[in-house]
Amino acid sequence: MASSFSSSSSSSTTMLIVSILASSLMAAVFGGNFNQDFDVTWGDGRAKILNNGELLTLSLDKTSGSGFQSKNEYLFGKFDIQLKLVSGNSAGTVTAYYLSSQGSNHDEIDFEFLGNLSGDPYIVHTNVYSQGKGSREQQFYLWFDPTKDFHTYSFLWNPSHIVFYVDNIPIREFKNTESIGVPFPNKQPMRIYSSLWNADDWATRGGLIKTNWTQAPFVTSFRNFKDDACIWSSSSSSGSSSCTSSNSSSSSSSFSTNNTWFNQEFDSTSQRRLRWVQKNYMIYNYCADLKRFSEGLPPECTMKNSTKT
Ligand SMILES: *[C@@H]1O[C@H](CO)[C@@H](O)[C@H](O)[C@H]1NC(C)=O
Ligand SMILES: *[C@@H]1O[C@H](CO)[C@@H](O)[C@H](O)[C@H]1NC(C)=O
Numbered sequence: 001m002a003s004s005f006s007s008s009s010s011s012s013t014t015m016l017i018v019s020i021l022a023s024s025l026m027a028a029v030f031g032g033n034f035n036q037d038f039d040v041t042w043g044d045g046r047a048k049i050l051n052n053g054e055l056l057t058l059s060l061d062k063t064s065g066s067g068f069q070s071k072n073e074y075l076f077g078k079f080d081i082q083l084k085l086v087s088g089n090s091a092g093t094v095t096a097y098y099l100s101s102q103g104s105n106h107d108e109i110d111f112e113f114l115g116n117l118s119g120d121p122y123i124v125h126t127n128v129y130s131q132g133k134g135s136r137e138q139q140f141y142l143w144f145d146p147t148k149d150f151h152t153y154s155f156l157w158n159p160s161h162i163v164f165y166v167d168n169i170p171i172r173e174f175k176n177t178e179s180i181g182v183p184f185p186n187k188q189p190m191r192i193y194s195s196l197w198n199a200d201d202w203a204t205r206g207g208l209i210k211t212n213w214t215q216a217p218f219v220t221s222f223r224n225f226k227d228d229a230c231i232w233s234s235s236s237s238s239g240s241s242s243c244t245s246s247n248s249s250s251s252s253s254s255f256s257t258n259n260t261w262f263n264q265e266f267d268s269t270s271q272r273r274l275r276w277v278q279k280n281y282m283i284y285n286y287c288a289d290l291k292r293f294s295e296g297l298p299p300e301c302t303m304k305n306s307t308k309t
């Protein structure tokens with residue numbers, strides 16, 4: 001994929017103009033504002049919203065990490081954000097970016113970026129919890145250095161599946177397999193959360209490499225948040241969604257939205273891209289961990305037409 005981009009750099013002036021146009025277009029398309037969409041929740045000044053809401057930075061030092069959460073709760077959506085991860089020696093640090101509901105039987109959809117020594121690869125750790133049960137990890141290396149530039153990380157969450165994307169390339173699909181008894185997150189509204197914290201007891205080479213505090217503060221930057229989503233309101237007793245007509249319930253059949261993300265399923269191009277990532281960049285898949293699941297793999301892993309491996 002990268003080669004098709006690098007071969008087109010024949011005229012640097014044209015490229016410059018194109019990239020200026022592209023970036024102003026991006027700003028218009030995304031237009032997210034961290035002041036409007038998020039609240040800083042912890043870190044005693046270590047999380048900062050800058051440039052009139054266009055940029056958010058989280059930082060971590062020996063005393064504390066920091067974090068923020070969305071003002072809105074959502075029930076389904078397509079969420080994009082751009083991140084530039086902690087650079088240099090980021091070993092021991094974890095940047096988490098996830099959706100989560102409240103309570104003991106909570107749902108959760110996770111990206112966690114596990115730092116590493118300078119020059120060694122980050123791990124992108126993913127997980128899906130439904131009704132309190134997780135243990136569905138898949139981990140990946142990236143095909144670029146995530147500390148050099150901003151890259152787009154996305155969740156698509158609709159009634160039929162959850163898809164994790166990196167730069168619009170699907171890296172993981174978690175299908176709705178309620179038909180075989182596997183709970184799927186589709187009843188509990190979730191908020192977006194993010195944090196930068198010290199996890200050097202497990203993050204880098206399983207905890208062997210500790211955070212080097214002489215490198216602190218560690219910083220991850222965020223921009224261009226976009227939520228194309230059903231916003232949940234809990235003001236009425238049963239709650240209501242911006243995607244349903246005011247007098248209908250929240251069951252997915254009654255959603256009145258034409259949003260393509262809501263009905264999106266994988267076409268053959270997406271399938272092919274997913275297979276490319278999983279073949280070349282996946283380093284852990286719970287569905288392939290027969291040692292861990294010696295009593296039998298989770299049911300969603302053994303569905304005939306699942307897109308594992
Ligand atoms: C860090 O680098 C080592 C050596 O290349 C690698 O085994 C490991 O998967 C990398 N990532 C993390 C988060 O440990
Ligand atoms: C931590 O970083 C400093 C500065 O780069 C370096 O001198 C030191 O050896 C590092 N400590 C460890 C334990 O690697």
Ligand SMILES: *[C@@H]1O[C@H](CO)[C@@H](O)[C@H](O)[C@H]1NC(C)=O
Nearest residue numbers: 244245246247248249250254
């Ligand atoms: C919802 O309200 C509309 C008019 O406001 C009405 O025609 C429709 O029957 C209502 N639907 C339900 C499920 O109550």
Ligand SMILES: *[C@@H]1O[C@H](CO)[C@@H](O)[C@H](O)[C@H]1NC(C)=O
Nearest residue numbers: 242243255256257258259260
């Ligand atoms: C949804 O589709 C209907 C009928 O095709 C159209 O009238 C309406 O404007 C669309 N709504 C949005 C938000 O695109």
Ligand SMILES: *[C@@H]1O[C@H](CO)[C@@H](O)[C@H](O)[C@H]1NC(C)=O
Nearest residue numbers: 265266267268271304305306
């Ligand atoms: C899996 O199912 C989809 C439809 O849901 C179908 O298009 C696809 O061909 C199937 N793939 C395999 C390998 O059976």
